[in-house]
Amino acid sequence: MRFLLRDRDGGLKPMDAEQLRECAHKMVDFIADYYKNIESFPVLSQVQPGYLRELLPDSAPACPESLQAVLDDVQNKILPGVTHWQSPEYFAYFPSNSSVAGFLGEMLSAAINMVGFSWITSPAATELEMIVLDWLAKALKLPDEFLSTGKGGGVIQGTASEAVLVVLLAARDKVLRRVGKDAIGKLVAYSSDQTHSALLKACKIAGIHSENCRVLKTDSSTEYSLSPESLSEAISQDIASGLIPFFLCATVGTTSSTAVDPLPALGKISNRNGLWFHVDAAYAGSACICPEFRHYIDGVEEANSFNMNAHKWFLTNFDCSALWVKDRSALIQSLSTNPEFLQNKASQGNMVVDYKDWQIPLGRRFRSLKLWMVLRLYGLENLQAYIRNHVELARKFEELVKLDPRFEVAAPRNFSLVCFRLLPTHQNNLESANTLNRELLDAVNSTGKLFISHTVLSDKYVLRFAVGAPLTEERHVVAAWTTLQEKASELLRKSQE
């Protein structure tokens, strides 16, 4: 395939409709074949650190290479170093959903390739984002105050980390406007020890002192959810010490075990004390489009902001993290800039939303397209069925674990994550059980047949089995369990030798 085209003046013509058509059709077939053969790859890449530097040249080529040469390298050098998040045997961390609809949206967004910092730079990008996040808010039955038609609204962030950072900044500045910026050393943020590390990172970035980040202990007595009593107590103590409580992050579906913090009680305490109340439902938010799971976010009425990642378990390719706030002006006060070179009539006239003022970066992609296409091409009823199917598969996996007396389920299963572990072979031998489970993790991941990850709960090393890849079917779950049992038997046999 001839790759380079020349324009009339002899210059490189790097965009040409017919060349794009020819090359992109070729890429479509490459990608479709990848999905066709995806089960033939080890799920977790088995390469060693530094493998790729040995395979590629030291510098960029002076002259063009052919598309076929690049595709061959993708096949032979890149794919062996890929951990296949789209494999049906991928059960690690949380899922990162790709779908036909989401992929088509990515294609279209990459093709239009506009930079939507202000309304005027592509009105459709801003307006579709407002509309689609209103759609999703309604599907989640969020309070009307989160809709863009009032004082709130939704915005697509890249990740949940950015979502919690922007609302933390809004909360910080709101309180500092009242108490003076020199009081930053007195601001206190609250969360549980199950809250995602993104909150502590956001606090570091925002200049909240690390000793003022209250990481409240949880344990199995509350199923690893944050106890309202411990929050109340911590706030009282901090106020008594002259500190200024300003932010609470609650989680619906924690990363370790999908614990659910009690939003109604936490929200009341938060509001009584004037805190900004953020709800992180990055993973589990997707499930809340189903009536039977919606109760997990009861209490969201009390929240100032709510976040869910459509790129996790909602068939929208990464990245697409939906954030809603009740008071968009707080965000804008913290994050707006207005340089001359970006001024325009629509913005200066306050006639439009400029999403640059709702986020950290200036530039932004046309990410609402893919979410819009997912919602339209599947429809809410099918999306509900999709979620239910994964929850059901996780329930089946949990049943399998319970049937094997060598294992235990280590935390309640709320959604599609099962936390489990091999039990100690000798009574009360925590450390040896932890070692055994660590070895089991390595053993199964080294087979390439599945990929799972781990966490630690109450000092126990626990394996995490997260169902959520779009291609996963019951047979994959059953096969994964068989591999886990086989490797467990091998390890137990060895440990008794």
Place this chain on the structure above:
Amino acid sequence: MRFLLRDRDGGLKPMDAEQLRECAHKMVDFIADYYKNIESFPVLSQVQPGYLRELLPDSAPACPESLQAVLDDVQNKILPGVTHWQSPEYFAYFPSNSSVAGFLGEMLSAAINMVGFSWITSPAATELEMIVLDWLAKALKLPDEFLSTGKGGGVIQGTASEAVLVVLLAARDKVLRRVGKDAIGKLVAYSSDQTHSALLKACKIAGIHSENCRVLKTDSSTEYSLSPESLSEAISQDIASGLIPFFLCATVGTTSSTAVDPLPALGKISNRNGLWFHVDAAYAGSACICPEFRHYIDGVEEANSFNMNAHKWFLTNFDCSALWVKDRSALIQSLSTNPEFLQNKASQGNMVVDYKDWQIPLGRRFRSLKLWMVLRLYGLENLQAYIRNHVELARKFEELVKLDPRFEVAAPRNFSLVCFRLLPTHQNNLESANTLNRELLDAVNSTGKLFISHTVLSDKYVLRFAVGAPLTEERHVVAAWTTLQEKASELLRKSQE
């Protein structure tokens, strides 16, 4: 086209290789046709605020719709609201390059759809990024200290805003570790009044006090570049006042007029005073792969960090902002997190780079693929020719402006941006000339035949003509100038009536 597939259990099967193949081929044709017809659209969208809400339903559909229905809506409802950054008549802001190679890279990255926060989550993603940024550093002849083989290295950020934020945080924390975190109110950051607003936003986020952001004045006497004398003086005054200078952002190719700050002199002052010296070459960095433009970044040896946006003028679809640092440990100290659920042998053994610790978000896309494909499919010589062609087209436009006595070139042209304006019709009438140029901007942008933007330099309202869209040829530049002349004639005629 049948869109929904069912798996064996009757559940939704949202990813299927053959359905992906069929639908994506259809999307390729839709996109190729878009590029084929791109000149038929108004460059700047002519819709009114709120146009889209009237065209779309109030909520997401319960049942699936057809791909054809969605594509029809893209054509009829979305595209009219798009400002076509890929149009050959797009001359506003700075370009946002799409190319066949860049688009193919986006497709592949969206298809693999992995989340590369740690090495283990896809070793190829981390390693290719390290290798490709080393390639680009070598093409730019950056000092070896910026290569990943030493203590430095490159990382792909989403935008230049994120790049300046992460290095500002690293610089902030480095000095605060020395002087104590309560001294944050004493930290001073320096830049010129031509520096991108991203720096002030980064300072706000990082908690640097706004009165400690020194925005040093520039004017035409230095061609809008930062004078080393004014920097020296400001630093001395701040030290005398007991403040702590800690950060300097210099720019190569400012947003308003592509002014170039004198890096060697600024770098020496910066180093003498222990400041972190960041060089923002977001736009003009691309040009520096050409030997004849490389001198603009002479002095980068003195810098702690250097940034250029491959997504602007380097044929790599948005987003892809390349940042290099000499001391990666400073970044990592500010941005690392290490929760149990992300721990793994490779990371714990310090055998690998985990890019999550070099950026704000946790998750990240496989963005190096597209940059790698651009470098390989075009080759450095063609990329140089691409840059040179745009600079030459801008030079031709500048000549055309100079030939028309009603206009003036308002700032030196260094790269592919021409700043120009209609001269006052009455001597010394600055305000009426500004109004006239504002009207000219509106008039040409309303034709839909081209899109340009503006800035203000020394109180003069100035029009910006940035050549840099991949499809732009000489005929588009000439046609744009003809439209500008016609609209100028109309306005001047009216103003004399």
